[in-house]
Amino acid sequence: xxxxxxxxxxxxxxxxxxxxxxxxxxxxxxxxxxxxxxxxxxxxxxxxxxxxxxxxxxxxxxxxxxxxxxxxxxxxxxxxxxxxxxxxxxxxxxxxxxxxxxxxxxxxxxxxxxxxxxxxxxxxxxxxxxxxxxxxxxxxxxxxxxxxxxxxxxxxxxxxxxxxxxxxxxxxxxxxxxxxxxxxxxxxxxxxxxxxxxxxxxxxxxxxxxxxxxxxxxxxxxxxxxxxxxxxxxxxxxxxxxxxxxxxxxxxxxxxxxxxxxxxxxxxxxxxxxxxxxxxxxxxxxxxxxxxxxxxxxxxxxxxxxxxxxxxxxxxxxxxxxxxxxxxxxxxxxxxxxxxxxxxxxxxxxxxxxxxxxxxxxxxxxxxxxxxxxxxxxxxxxxxxxxxxxxxxxxxx
Numbered sequence: 001x002x003x004x005x006x007x008x009x010x011x012x013x014x015x016x017x018x019x020x021x022x023x024x025x026x027x028x029x030x031x032x033x034x035x036x037x038x039x040x041x042x043x044x045x046x047x048x049x050x051x052x053x054x055x056x057x058x059x060x061x062x063x064x065x066x067x068x069x070x071x072x073x074x075x076x077x078x079x080x081x082x083x084x085x086x087x088x089x090x091x092x093x094x095x096x097x098x099x100x101x102x103x104x105x106x107x108x109x110x111x112x113x114x115x116x117x118x119x120x121x122x123x124x125x126x127x128x129x130x131x132x133x134x135x136x137x138x139x140x141x142x143x144x145x146x147x148x149x150x151x152x153x154x155x156x157x158x159x160x161x162x163x164x165x166x167x168x169x170x171x172x173x174x175x176x177x178x179x180x181x182x183x184x185x186x187x188x189x190x191x192x193x194x195x196x197x198x199x200x201x202x203x204x205x206x207x208x209x210x211x212x213x214x215x216x217x218x219x220x221x222x223x224x225x226x227x228x229x230x231x232x233x234x235x236x237x238x239x240x241x242x243x244x245x246x247x248x249x250x251x252x253x254x255x256x257x258x259x260x261x262x263x264x265x266x267x268x269x270x271x272x273x274x275x276x277x278x279x280x281x282x283x284x285x286x287x288x289x290x291x292x293x294x295x296x297x298x299x300x301x302x303x304x305x306x307x308x309x310x311x312x313x314x315x316x317x318x319x320x321x322x323x324x325x326x327x328x329x330x331x332x333x334x335x336x337x338x339x340x341x342x343x344x345x346x347x348x349x350x351x352x353x354x355x356x357x358x359x360x361x362x363x364x365x366x367x368x369x370x371x372x373x374x375x376x377x378x379x380x381x382x383x384x385x386x387x388x389x390x391x392x393x394x395x396x397x
Contacts, residue, residue: 003211003348008201008340010333014179016040017197017336021187024110024172026079026096030054030223033075037221040200044207046219055234056221060203060347062213067240067351070218071343072302073195074225074246077188078326080104080122080171082111082148085161089154090147093122093171097226101143103327108174109148113164120150122173176328183333184258190329191247194320196221198336199245202343214350222302230302232309241276241314241352244303245343247329248294248319256321258331260290261338264317267296269304273314274370279352280316283345290338292321314352318342 025033034054041048041058048058078097085091091111095101104122111118125145126132139145148171154160177187185194199219206213218237222230225246235242248256248264256262263280265272284291303315320335355366 005211005341005344005348006205006209008205008337008344009208010201010337012204013197013201013336013340014185014333016200017185017194018177018179020193020196021175021177021189024079024112024170025075025077025189026081026170026172027076027224027226028081028096029079029112029170029172030076034221034223037075037196037200041203044200044204046203046207051234054223055231056219057234057236058219058221060206060213060217060219062215062217064214065216066238067354068216068218068237069241069243069351070220070231070235070237070239071199071243071245071347072220072222072231072234072306073199073244074192074222074230074302075196076223076226077191077193078226079173080109080148082165082167082169082171083143084167085157085165086147087157089156089159090149091120091160091165093143093146093148095143096170097326099326100141101146102141104143104146104173110172110174111148111150111165112170112172113166114169115164118150118152118163118165120148120152122146122171123149184330185333185336186328186330188328190320190322190331191325192225192245194322194331194336195245195247195339198320198340199343201340202347205340205344206347211348213347217347220302225302225305228300228305230305232305235306235311235313239311239313242303242306242311242316243276243280243346244301244315244317245339246301246317246319247322247325248292249296249299249325250321250323251325254296255292255294256319257290257292257335258321258323259334259338260292260321261335261342262292262294262319262321264296264299264301264319265293267299267301267304267317269300269307272303272316275352275368276314276316279349280318280342280346283349284342287341287345289341289345290334291342318346
């Protein structure tokens with residue numbers, strides 16, 4: 001008898017998402033969000049360990065221990081760091097993660113000094129319409145053309161130093177969350193706190209229903225995805241399947257939707273694993289989960305960082321649909337529900353290939369097939385036989 005997942009606890013999902021959004025966590029400043037997620041795992045009853053820097057590696061025991069699978073969502077967000085203290089008491093910023101200063105302008109922020117927190121606003125260098133009129137519109141868009149104005153007496157470099165401000169101080173951007181009756185969820189940093197909330201909700205559903213996965217699964221919560229390293233050093237086990245959980249851009253030229261979960265077929269690192277991706281597609285179809293396929297052009301994930309680090313694993317990517325990624329983002333509860341359901345369905349599904357428990361094969365017999373039928377090997381382009389080419393190239397007719 002197959003195991004059946006309960007419906008996702010969407011109240012829990014929205015609560016933990018809202019609580020995580022309230023915790024600043026730009027890459028490099030993630031200790032508090034790590035503590036928060038670890039406490040949620042304690043409540044669910046899932047054991048975990050922490051790496052030196054704070055990546056959470058949890059374990060959901062299955063009926064067998066190999067081949068393992070892993071699922072990863074990242075706790076870090078984009079942000080900024082103080083690059084310079086200017087003579088006028090304003091602060092120059094450098095981005096943490098890859099994002100445009102266009103989305104930073106006008107933001108309210110918190111600056112975390114060594115001994116205090118200061119509030120402020122990120123503004124263009126020409127910030128007064130009454131003083132600069134149309135010159136404001138002609139200012140280039142770059143991090144060199146914005147600055148942080150502190151809500152403190154700071155009109156000189158010395159003032160800033162007296163306040164305890166230093167180069168290298170982290171700057172976190174206010175999330176400004178709004179959950180509307182329509183089901184839309186708007187906020188900064190849904191990437192990837194919404195994915196984390198979906199993963200936690202799926203894990204809670206499995207624990208509450210006392211379901212046992214067929215193989216061990218390792219939920220990972222990484223802290224450096226936005227700068228590219230993510231899960232590179234996060235896999236001490238014999239993991240054969242790795243599914244990243246992240247954000248899917250809803251934009252012209254993209255197929256993702258705020259009302260479905262996306263299986264990404266390719267991103268900047270190339271195609272995801274053929275078999276694992278199609279396993280997820282079949283699970284969505286079998287469970288009537290709204291789904292889209294998509295390709296991401298300017299995108300990297302935890303799954304890619306694991307492969308780049310040298311792990312011989314199958315990878316796939318699940319993502320919630322989101323408008324205005326890395327800006328003031330918006331998703332819908334429909335997409336987060338679909339993502340949660342597909343995560344749960346995957347966790348209790350059998351491995352794509354039981355033979356993946358073996359790290360190398362000495363025979364083609366157990367090796368996978370992508371083209372299953374002879375008909376698929378047919379082509380209207382006929383290749384000449386070897387016999388017809390014998391003697392060619394030596395001057396003979």
